[in-house]
Amino acid sequence: MSVRLRPMQLGDIREWVEIVASDHRVASRYGPAIKLLPQAMEQALESEAVLARVTIAPWSPTGT
Amino acid sequence: MCCVGISSIVSEDFVDELKRPPHFWIGAELTRRIARGESPLLTAKQVREANAHGGLATVIWEVCTRAEFSNELLRFNMAGFVEMHRGYLFKEIISPQHHTAEHLAFVLGTGGRLWDSETGDYTLPLREDPAELIRKPHIIGVTRDMVDRRTAPQAGSARCSITIRLYSASAPANSAC
Numbered sequence: 001m002s003v004r005l006r007p008m009q010l011g012d013i014r015e016w017v018e019i020v021a022s023d024h025r026v027a028s029r030y031g032p033a034i035k036l037l038p039q040a041m042e043q044a045l046e047s048e049a050v051l052a053r054v055t056i057a058p059w060s061p062t063g064t
Numbered sequence: 065m066c067c068v069g070i071s072s073i074v075s076e077d078f079v080d081e082l083k084r085p086p087h088f089w090i091g092a093e094l095t096r097r098i099a100r101g102e103s104p105l106l107t108a109k110q111v112r113e114a115n116a117h118g119g120l121a122t123v124i125w126e127v128c129t130r131a132e133f134s135n136e137l138l139r140f141n142m143a144g145f146v147e148m149h150r151g152y153l154f155k156e157i158i159s160p161q162h163h164t165a166e167h168l169a170f171v172l173g174t175g176g177r178l179w180d181s182e183t184g185d186y187t188l189p190l191r192e193d194p195a196e197l198i199r200k201p202h203i204i205g206v207t208r209d210m211v212d213r214r215t216a217p218q219a220g221s222a223r224c225s226i227t228i229r230l231y232s233a234s235a236p237a238n239s240a241c
Binding site: 036 | 068071072096103106107128129130131133137145147148149
């Protein structure tokens, strides 16, 4: 499997929030705060105090 | 995209607060505070100063993986985590609050320990079943002091935890790994 890492970008936020929201174990910990995630992460990514990486691997929503 | 790992360099006050019971879900609390303008994140200047003098406290905000990849990506992501943090001087790293008992066991195997608010220190073994532990807010972390204590007897050994490698990345004197 070909896997690589790259820095997280503003354009990744929407998909990240979808991943969080789709996992009930994670989403339940956020509760109503999950709606604040895009706004908070947008600010966080502009900060030098946040290090964020995205792992890219072959994946398809249908599992194919 | 199959996984996102986010770490945050935060104030000492925030670390003290999250260690005091009642504990809270770190990701949700960071989200709320940043959204309402009460961010515990250090400023760029504070990061530079703390990195040069004393070290940084880092809290892993979230490591969220698509369910299809959870186990096979653990080691890859941990190696990526080490690379991402190379060059920083850490004095404490608090791991993500785990979603599975397997992930918790993996992090404990890399050197993380459970925060015990009764003794005010990190500890092993766990006092409760990992599957139960992850259902409520918990703190797993490691400090530079803990790593320094563990590094000496392991120097020259083939076994060297990822956590020790992480701390060693910014400390040439400890670069035996």
